[in-house]
Amino acid sequence: MQSPVINELIxxxxxxxxxxPKSAQRLAYFLxxxxxxxxHRLASAIESALEKVGYCQQCRNLSETEICGFCASKSRQTDQLCIVETPTDVVAIEQSGIYKGQYFVLMGHLSPIDGIGPDELGLPILRDRLAQGEIQELILATNPTVEGEATAHYIQQMAIEFNISVTRLAQGIPLGGELEYIDSGTLGQAFAGRKAV
Known part of the structure; x- marks a missing residue:
């Protein structure tokens, strides 16, 4: 019979x-x-992160300070605001090195079935930020799922109230992708989003 302490770790x-279950068991026994x-190092790092990391009061990204480095930075464009679902989306965009504006992290997407509405996503905070008049372009970078699209539509309607330009990340065929391997939904998005060359 396996130890209750080991079972708890698993x-x-x-x-x-x-x-x-198998991966959890492997990790537990490995340690x-x-x-x-x-x-011990892992436990200490987890404990430290859980104690010290919270949410930026301005963009809701994970941060050790009240205002995160992105929001506090003087080198970032303050008239662009990119809306993402998770902090890992911020990491992905930052790794591209292309975007130099501000962020707003929803920490999810609208999902009435799961009880996730505008308040849970911090949309009242976003509305207040849009009302300040500094944002000129709102970039919707929610996931291309039904919930992500619904969330983007809701936010788009908010932005329209404040006469803010709204753009959406392009969707379609990935660079280097071959048409025969692209699913029909992605191909449909690519055709719908085509532009003149």
């Missing part, structure tokens, strides 16, 4: 996304067998 690992120092 169950804790299963709380993480994409970690199933307990020969890597206890790494386990």
């Amino acid at each position: 169950d804790a690992f299963k709380l993480l996304p994409t970690i199933g 307990l067998q020969n890597h206890q120092q790494d386990g």
Whole structure:
């Protein structure tokens, strides 16, 4: 019979996304067998992050300070606001090196079935920010899912109230993609979003 403490550790690992029972078991035994120092380091890092990291009061991104580095930066364009669903979306956009504006992180998308409405996404905070008049362009970078599209539409309507230009990230065929391997939904988006050359 397996130790209740080990079972608790395995169950804790299963709380993480994409970690199933086997992976959780492997991780638990990996740390307990020969890597206890790494386990202590991991536990310390998790505890520290949970204590110190909160949300930026302006954009809702993860931050150790009340105002995150993106919002506090004087080198970023303050008239562009990119709306994303998660902090990892911010990371992906930043890694591209293309965008130099501000962000607003929804921490999800509208999902009435799950009880996630405008308030849970911080949309009253976004409305207040739009009302300040500094934002000239709102870039919708929500995921191309039904919920993401519904969320984008809701936010677009908010922006229209303040006469703010709204753009949406292009969707379609990825660079280097071959048509025969593209799903019909993506191909449909590519045709709908085509532009003159």
